[in-house]
Amino acid sequence: MTRPTEWWWHQPPRNDASAIMGMQTGFAAALSLGVWLVCLVLGFAAGGVTSPLLYLGAMLLLLATVGVLLSAPRDPVVLWATAVIVIVPPLAIVVAVPGLTHRPGMAYVTLTGISAIVVAFLAVRGRAVAAWVGYGLGLVVALLADQVAGPQSALLTMQAPNLAAVLMATIFAAIVRPRARQFYGLREQTEREAAARSAEEATLAVRDQQLSRLDDGARPLLDRIATDDGLTASEVQRCRLVEAQLRDRIRAPGFDLPAVANAVWRARARGASVLLFDDFDIAAGMPDPSALGEVVDRLVSVLRDAVSGDEVTARLLPRGRTRFATVSVARQGRVVRFEFDARGQESTVGNRP
Template identity: 30%
Template sequence: MVEHLMHPHEDVRDLLGMRTREAWLILACYLTAMIAVTVATISYVTSPWPAALASTVMIAATIALIAVPGDPLPQSATVALTAAGPAACALFLSVTPPVLQSVLQLWIHGAGTAIYCFMNVRGRRVAPWIGLVGMVAVFAAWAAETEYGAAYGVSVVAIDAAPLAMAALLSFTLRPTAKAVFSLRNQTTARIVELSSDAAVADERSRQLRHLDSLVRPLLERIGDGTELTELERSECALLEAHLRDRLRAPILTTLELDDAAYRARTRGVNVVFIDDLSPNGLDQRLADVLYTTASTTLHTATCGQVCVRVLPTGRTTVASILTRDDHGTCLREIDQDGNIHVI
């Protein structure tokens, strides 16, 4: 059925505006009218408390019809709303005398029918008819003990079958339309996400090209002149090659802005190696901060030897390691899942 094809987060109430401020204002007016009718007919009943309780049941059921999330209406709410009509009618009729003094005395079945009509819209088509039959049975039992007879009680509620049938037919048109609207909305959202992703990729590509152009172009133009490079320029080429290798081999580390620290360490003769075995999953920001602080400090203080910074694959207790080799020996710092640093 159509309603079972809808996404869990799609709710026909959104299409009907049932969660808007205006809808709640209309609901408040409707509930006020329900209370006013109860007050107007309270003098015709033998006891006010069952009548007031019946009205309370209808008010609670009406609010639940609007407030309960889910599409179709959840099963527990469906059962409760279905039972609300007959229960409220039984309460109200239990204190309604057989001789009617006002046409408003039997208003309670109309409130139940209104709920059942909207239950159709919310994807429940069988339960409302069960509720209507229950109200017919209650009215028939009440009227059977009066001079009118059971047929009168049936006729009072049977006319409610017409609006309920119209609501059922409306639901067969409205719900497929709602499904189509939600589908189009999801497609639009997916397209926007795709376009945003493409734009982000294009922006990043442009940024990387500008960065690469600023680094490489001067040396390429110098090489293109055909003149022999100086020793300083050769060193610049080696440093640039190492920098570009880092960006390709360890993008997550260049994202942490360790480029400058690595460049300065290399100018001091340190062999810097970046290894990224985690991309493209990325690194938790808290762990990234710990890694950046530890790695940058190590690179800034290194004067010789080798510094190897590695981000390890997912699933290991150690998320990153920093290995240093110099005249003082070898030192390995490991960062665990909690951000703690272990020196080995």
Template identity: 30%
Template sequence: MSDSTPRSGLAPPSPREDVRDLLGMRAPRSLPVVGAYLLSMIVVAVSQIHVVTDPVLLFGGLLVFIAAALGVVLIDGDPLPHGTTLLLTAAGPLGCALVLAGTPAIPSASLLFTWIHGAGTVVYCFLNVRGRLIAPWVGLAAMVVVAAVWAHLRNLSPMTAGLLVGVDAAPIIMSLLFALTLRPAARRVFALRRRTLDHVASASAEVAATEERGRQAHRLNALARPMLQRIAVGGDLTDDERRSCAMLEAHLRDQIRAPLLAQLGLDVSAYHARTRGVDVLLIDDTRTGRDRSDSEDLSPPVLSVLQQTATDALDHALDGDVVVRVSAPDRPIAASVLVRSSAGTTRSEIASDGDVTDHR
């Protein structure tokens, strides 16, 4: 079926937004209602078992209606998927055909005749609510045809049988009007909820950014203020003070240029390595084309291996230089640690699955 929901200029709901949420159809309290409806169908079917000529056909039709009732309530999708809609549309005439095939043309069969097309109509009413507005009319027309054919084969009036089923157009029309009112309202509610969530997320991000800026300012103040005060006093700096300025500048540069590595604590290890005369370079290529680094580009195992490998290299380096690099996303090598010293050169490559390969 290619039915469509009414349009109101708003985007369709996401897979998690379903009109059933507004009706409470997915809430636990709906289960007793569904259970009572299914039980009523079973009671009517059992009460009519003495009327039919083949109980197997009766209970076959009953199972079709039960499955359709459960499907229209439980299956996800708003509107319902096309395949599901096709099956639910076919459930009405199929269930009616099964039950009527074993129903004789006697007055005592009137309750049975009324119940079966009523069960199909209930499914069609909910099809309207679930966003399929053409399928119910196709299903109702098919049930009218089934009833007329049954009446003709039983030497009854096909028109009378068709009209008895055709009166179910009234509840289908009411459910259609309800759906035309409910579904646009539901889309507006979901759109407002999305905007509210977006606003809350944006506000939370702003608060987090403000707090982060405050922490960074406090840390910068603690690190740089003493040296800035010394420079402000005037006078020539000693060699040790110049070295301290250079290491402080490199330390702050690490936090700006490679925040992901700083989050792993490598900026501290790099600072201590520089005090021993080691040249250290931290590079974070995941920042390419971004405003910030995102640790989600690397899996937790890779982050753990990178942290351990780089920390060991920095803590044991006594001379030479150490380069720790995080590769750009979608590269086969997630990160690398290069150590060049008087003892030789070692390059450790960390794959995207966390495996480490050493090249000497």
């Protein structure tokens, strides 16, 4: 059973021959409606319609079939839509015949013409065999109408052009559909290669940035150590801060942001203990930026207020948990814990000795 979210107004464009022909656009829907209205007016204006309600009902059935043809999902089109497109056009002719004279002029032309167009485009959407079944049903209906409802030469005459339309659509689909698959396959391959190149360039840029930051932070200290003159207390403290910052980048890449790094550095310099953990499975997708932003804002706020002896712990939790992240601060025997859900909504769940 096709879910409503699979209809064309919810789904991405189908990469098939119908996309090349523009069948997935609003213009195609508007054009189809315009052609249907013209056919309706011609059928009534040309005379021969003895029951307007029956003729209008038949035309409305055909209009609904066109809507199914344009909007039904997947390639080839789903089976239930295929059944509708095959069955409804002959049914529309059955509905209309009692309300038409034997020679109704344009009325049969419009009915059989729209029916032929629908089954022809069904072949374009990947159901060529079903299209021929639909044409066959239309021919059977015409023959039965000729036998049961009296001579229907006009109805039978319209089947020859319909045969040509379905035949041309079948040949077109046989030629274009494989080319469409090749075209869209090449395009998807190009997009994947471009995405891979972008990811590689981004990785290299991050690596260069990390090396630059490492060089800026660690090289002066390494040069100082290489002199073998001994380190002052402040230099030892700076070494510890640099080492802790490098560990954070490895252990908690999700928190590797300038605002967090600066706040953590200052908090540790004041004597606070800060631990950062990132257990979020980034390989399966990035976290929600707004949720991560809420966590970062709270963490920076906590670090800004941290003093000597405080213990601050922040963690991005594994994917699939009911909580997204936690930030806790322990001060003088009391613990305050902030929890965040996947949308970044914050709750305070601990304030205890």
